[in-house]
Amino acid sequence: MSSKFDDELKKIYDGHSGIGQDLKFIQTVFGFMRRKAGFFTDDSHARKMLKMAKMHVARAKQDAKSRAAAAAAAAAPAPKPMEEAPMGDGEVVELDENLNPIETTTARKEAWNENTTQQPQDTQQTQDDDDPKDKPSGNGGRTDRYLWTQTLSEVTCHVWLPDGVSRGKDIDVKITPKGIQIRTKAGEKKEVLCGEWHKKVITDDTTWVVEDVEGKATATIYISKLDQMGWWPCVLKGDPEIDTQKIQPENSKLSDLDGSTRATVEKMMFDQNQKRMGKPTSDEMKKQDMLKKFMEQHPEMDFSNAKIM
Numbered sequence: 001m002s003s004k005f006d007d008e009l010k011k012i013y014d015g016h017s018g019i020g021q022d023l024k025f026i027q028t029v030f031g032f033m034r035r036k037a038g039f040f041t042d043d044s045h046a047r048k049m050l051k052m053a054k055m056h057v058a059r060a061k062q063d064a065k066s067r068a069a070a071a072a073a074a075a076a077p078a079p080k081p082m083e084e085a086p087m088g089d090g091e092v093v094e095l096d097e098n099l100n101p102i103e104t105t106t107a108r109k110e111a112w113n114e115n116t117t118q119q120p121q122d123t124q125q126t127q128d129d130d131d132p133k134d135k136p137s138g139n140g141g142r143t144d145r146y147l148w149t150q151t152l153s154e155v156t157c158h159v160w161l162p163d164g165v166s167r168g169k170d171i172d173v174k175i176t177p178k179g180i181q182i183r184t185k186a187g188e189k190k191e192v193l194c195g196e197w198h199k200k201v202i203t204d205d206t207t208w209v210v211e212d213v214e215g216k217a218t219a220t221i222y223i224s225k226l227d228q229m230g231w232w233p234c235v236l237k238g239d240p241e242i243d244t245q246k247i248q249p250e251n252s253k254l255s256d257l258d259g260s261t262r263a264t265v266e267k268m269m270f271d272q273n274q275k276r277m278g279k280p281t282s283d284e285m286k287k288q289d290m291l292k293k294f295m296e297q298h299p300e301m302d303f304s305n306a307k308i309m
Helices: 006-014 021-036 043-075 106-117 121-129 251-255 259-276 282-297
Strands: 146-150 154-160 171-175 179-184 191-196 207-213 216-224
Touching: 006 021, 043 207, 043 216, 154 191, 171 207, 171 216, 259 282
Parallel strands: none
Antiparallel strands: 146 154, 154 216, 171 179, 179 191, 207 216
């Protein structure tokens, strides 16, 4: 969000002293929007404000994690420089033209060959596990046009704006259930983003705002998914995709769901992990158990060609 009004807002905020200062300030803003802007004449605006409030709660948690990580990194001791093994007084070492030691002994050559040609399997596995694509940041990704994150119910997409475009009135944003188009208003009306959503969205609950992200002006789109029980591999069709099977939602997010929704999400996560390991899903396991019980009840039947569909 733009910070250019911080001084004015700080003065208004400080004018609400005493207990409940935060809520008094919010009440003043709401009253202004109702009396002077007619904002609350549309019921959908209330839903959008609730959505934006949840968004700011999520961003506050991310900011706290970033500050904690930065503090931990600053407090971590600096790595000690590697010490070279002392050279024996009677050891003769050949030097190259740059006065660097030339190791000529067979033992040193063999040690070098071992270290450079062999790579332990567990080290390779660790590198594979550390691949950023294995754990998508914020359950989303980054393209040359935007940065995005997601939850099961919504997607947040930060679209980079051209130089000189930093206000909401500088762009024209059209959002439909199937796609989005962002153009600049001035001059040649440059197309910033245009495409079809990965899946349909709820337009009444989808909002946007111009703000600064990573020091750049962006049009931040808060997208409400129509199907809120699945992960998106991309924001727009045809754009680079992430591996949704590598997504691991935080347990704290699962605890916020109601019982039936949480059970469905946990089942989906379990099935994704099973597929990734080449093992049967929960539904396939149930079918196998049912077939096993039926076979035990009917030993006279031949099940050698039985297949689980």
